[in-house]
Amino acid sequence: MNYIYDLSRIVQWTRAQLHWLADWAGTSVFWADGLGTLIVMFVLFAFCASVVMVLVYAERKIAGHMQARLGPMRVGWHGVLQVIADTIKLILKETEIPNRADRPLYRAAPYVVFVSGFLALIALPMDKNLVPVQLNVGLIYMIAIGTPGVIGILMAGWSSGNKYSLLGGMRSAAQMISYEIPLVLSLLGAVMLAKSLDLHTLVEAQKIPFVVYQPVAFFIFLISAVAETNRNPFDIPEAESELTAGFHTEYGGIRFAYFFLAEYVNMFVLSALGATVFLGGWQGPFLPGWCWYLIKTGAILFVFIWFRWTYPRLRADQLMDLSWKVLTPLAFINILVTGLILVLM
Amino acid sequence: MEQIGSYTTIFIALGVGVFCLAAGIFVSWLVRPMNPTPLKMEPYECGEPAIGPARVKFRTSFYLFALVFVIFDVEVVFLFPWAVVFQDLGLFAFIEMVIFIFILLLGLAYAWRKGALRWR
Numbered sequence: 001m002n003y004i005y006d007l008s009r010i011v012q013w014t015r016a017q018l019h020w021l022a023d024w025a026g027t028s029v030f031w032a033d034g035l036g037t038l039i040v041m042f043v044l045f046a047f048c049a050s051v052v053m054v055l056v057y058a059e060r061k062i063a064g065h066m067q068a069r070l071g072p073m074r075v076g077w078h079g080v081l082q083v084i085a086d087t088i089k090l091i092l093k094e095t096e097i098p099n100r101a102d103r104p105l106y107r108a109a110p111y112v113v114f115v116s117g118f119l120a121l122i123a124l125p126m127d128k129n130l131v132p133v134q135l136n137v138g139l140i141y142m143i144a145i146g147t148p149g150v151i152g153i154l155m156a157g158w159s160s161g162n163k164y165s166l167l168g169g170m171r172s173a174a175q176m177i178s179y180e181i182p183l184v185l186s187l188l189g190a191v192m193l194a195k196s197l198d199l200h201t202l203v204e205a206q207k208i209p210f211v212v213y214q215p216v217a218f219f220i221f222l223i224s225a226v227a228e229t230n231r232n233p234f235d236i237p238e239a240e241s242e243l244t245a246g247f248h249t250e251y252g253g254i255r256f257a258y259f260f261l262a263e264y265v266n267m268f269v270l271s272a273l274g275a276t277v278f279l280g281g282w283q284g285p286f287l288p289g290w291c292w293y294l295i296k297t298g299a300i301l302f303v304f305i306w307f308r309w310t311y312p313r314l315r316a317d318q319l320m321d322l323s324w325k326v327l328t329p330l331a332f333i334n335i336l337v338t339g340l341i342l343v344l345m
Numbered sequence: 346m347e348q349i350g351s352y353t354t355i356f357i358a359l360g361v362g363v364f365c366l367a368a369g370i371f372v373s374w375l376v377r378p379m380n381p382t383p384l385k386m387e388p389y390e391c392g393e394p395a396i397g398p399a400r401v402k403f404r405t406s407f408y409l410f411a412l413v414f415v416i417f418d419v420e421v422v423f424l425f426p427w428a429v430v431f432q433d434l435g436l437f438a439f440i441e442m443v444i445f446i447f448i449l450l451l452g453l454a455y456a457w458r459k460g461a462l463r464w465r
Contacts, residue, residue: 254373317464
């Protein structure tokens with residue numbers, strides 16, 4: 001591994017400095033590690049924010065070129081500063097809480113939605129030695145911590161005091177819980193192969209990426225992940241033509257920005273989970289691990305964006321049918337077939 | 346981080362996430378204009394004055410989906426520990442799980458037949 005490109009060395013170095021500092025100040029190592037964790041989390045938050053900025057720009061550019069347009073071109077070279085300009089605009093915007101809103105819930109909802117995505121992100125192994133939080137039940141943690149996002153969306157929908165918001169929130173929740181079942185079941189196949197719930201072990205078990213053994217599961221995962229993030233062709237909750245903007249109709253300015261942020265963070269988290277569980281995570285030749293992690297995640301993200309600009313929106317009943325009557329039975333069959341082959345071998 | 350447990354780290358992350366968002370809202374509060382008018386505070390219903398309360402009654406099919414979801418989610422939690430160890434437990438555990446999944450699928454078929462999965 002190339003010395004300079006190994007990010008985990010930076011972490012180790014910082015930790016050593018902090019320990020030295022604790023030694024010098026005469027406090028215990030515990031506080032040094034606590035401070036270190038705090039720094040790591042702030043860095044990860046910055047990572048989150050920058051990933052979202054890159055994603056938004058990429059999405060707009062890809063969308064533009066897929067439709068034979070150029071996308072953002074005005075702010076900066078080829079519009080690279082467009083996202084920053086938009087962020088500043090959103091911060092400077094006036095945002096009022098509507099008079100029919102349930103104010104505490106209205107205020108709390110963006111936090112719940114974003115933090116659930118952020119907490120899922122920190123459990124993902126980015127490199128061999130670069131795992132912000134190592135958990136032996138990492139996969140279950142990822143699934144469990146993502147679920148409060150649904151509650152956040154329901155909170156936003158209900159508290160806004162707007163019919164569009166309420167309907168959007170309910171639809172969103174119904175869709176997200178429906179697609180969570182096939183999503184979770186598709187991950188089971190990989191767990192059976194790796195005999196572990198630890199994401200780090202899952203990656204190391206993939207001498208050959210699991211997508212080779214579990215193509216059906218990967219397929220189910222991909223579709224469910226797109227539906228989980230409420231994106232086209234499954235964007236019924238935010239169908240502009242019928243529900244204005246779904247659950248965040250009444251949100252504006254910085255709070256709207258947080259929902260936007262959370263949506264893209266969730267997209268990144270699910271792509272990264274797919275890359276980790278099915279595509280071999282940070283494993284790969286020549287390049288350092290975190291590069292492979294980002295390349296594989298980016299590939300899945302590109303497919304997400306590609307979907308959005310290719311397929312028309314599904315009807316609500318087709319959407320529910322696809323989850324419960326196609327994907328869920330298929331995922332169960334996939335588990336049984338995988339189990340049968342593994343037992344017989 | 347040997348000194349700090351994984352779950353403490355998660356709580357630190359929770360704190361950082363909430364802090365950063367709150368800081369953003371604070372900064373925005375400092376710089377954004379604030380002049381609420383009664384019309385501005387009205388809920389948005391495409392320019393029309395809002396009719397009736399926003400928390401309208403709606404279909405029970407949402408509730409049915411939620412029920413089916415809860416059942417399946419609980420079952421899936423049982424599947425995870427099995428998936429980790431079933432290769433060591435051998436054929437017996439596998440057959441048992443086949444029966445379990447079969448009962449699950451039977452439940453799905455029942456909900457399907459009863460129309461709980463139909464979106465109206």
